[in-house]
Amino acid sequence: MSAFRRPAWWSVLLTVAGALLFVRLGVWQLHRAAEKEALLRRYATAATAPLQDFDSVAQSPPATAYPRVQVHGRYLAGRVYLLDNPRHDALGGVEVYAPVELDGHAPLLLADLGFLRGNGTDATPQVPPLPTGEVDLQGLYVPPPGVALEMGGDALARQQAYPKKTIYLDLGQVSRDLGRPLYPRLLALDPDPAAIYERKRTPDFSSMPPSRHRAYAFQWFTFALAAVVIFLVLHRKRRPRPRSS
Template identity: 40%
Template sequence: MADRWRRPRVFGIVLMLVGVGAFVLLGSWQLRRAHEKEALFAAYAHAAEQAPVKLAQARHSADATRWPLVDVEGTFDPGHAYVLDDQVRDGRAGVMLFNVFVPSAGGDALLVNRGFLARDMRGDSPQFPAPPAGVQHLRALYAPPPGAGIRLGGNALPAQANWPKTTIYVDLGEIATDLGRRLDPRVLLQVSADSENRGFVRNWKPEVFPPERHYGYAFTWFTFAAVVVATFAILHRRNGRSRPIARGNPR
């Protein structure tokens, strides 16, 4: 049995090349994103080791891939806090506690992420420690707010009468409206210890897809490209059978 090839039409060739090219471009883009995320996570892992700067300097030097370490003085607003629900750290469910912080040097107030608090074994909410009173000296990362992902429903913050208010994503515009005051477009991720142990976990990491996710996507796109080439080859291959041998009539 001999294999013979059908001559493909020009349209089929063009369609195959376009498909393969698109999938290869998508896979290459995912590889670049993976490399960027690796550099991002490596820089973030050492962010707390960098030399701290003043908040005013951080506000001018921060960009999409850099979170300056800042030293800032100010006071916490004891009456207003937000609890970011549905958080997971090291396999444990819990919340993040955000308090409003007013810098002594002036400027917009900031939300300070004081850390992760795990729920108990029954899934009940933890106790929310009140912020320390008086002028505080904080060391923190000046970072973007956590990503919101896909929003299903609203926070309905104004409808909540009791503080702290629970939220399912941090929208600084909505929170500023709820507070009736301007907020900095970034938040502070506290790295300095409190005056006493309050149970916060402050293992900060970027709120983005990890590099492994992008490598997985890249593998998928390259696989699609290989499938297109294999399908094109299969569709344009035909099997030619040899002529049957003539046999005489049986006697």
């Protein structure tokens, strides 16, 4: 004799759907934790890696590595792009990018000069003039920052004077603005104690580290287990009470 009542079809469907959803969310959180840990290892490995030939990775960089390269060229005079307050610094600030024309190369290479702090007002920080003449630059050849939906379309096309500001750095928009093709990645310059720019060449996961993703995964798996337990408790047959004589 079964200890459980026969459940209605809708209750089975609801429980299974809910449990599967919670498990899926938990697995997704574990994947996010693994992705961030892999990204941190990738940056840590790249920071101490020997320099590679830029031409060997320029157009087809390895998908799972950030080569450390050295290039020779010159900055395009006055062409500067500002990513508006990407790190949400308390004093405001911008990430500064400048295109570099490499010797013997048609595409331009966009260099990430680093983060320039603000002064706590709405005023854009004053960007120092770019070096003139030939420069040797080295750093990590990394993907551009993520692009989301930008309300209003191409912000760069609506601005006449440099430096130009944007809330998302879209290499396609920068390329159209310059009228020149760009390499598919950026050159994130190596840290320099003498530079005015802050160059932290690791992702900032302080608000959502891998450990927090794993904690959320545990919560979702707990919800899945709770859904099954509740289903079983609600459909467990109750023992009849003995009749009083």
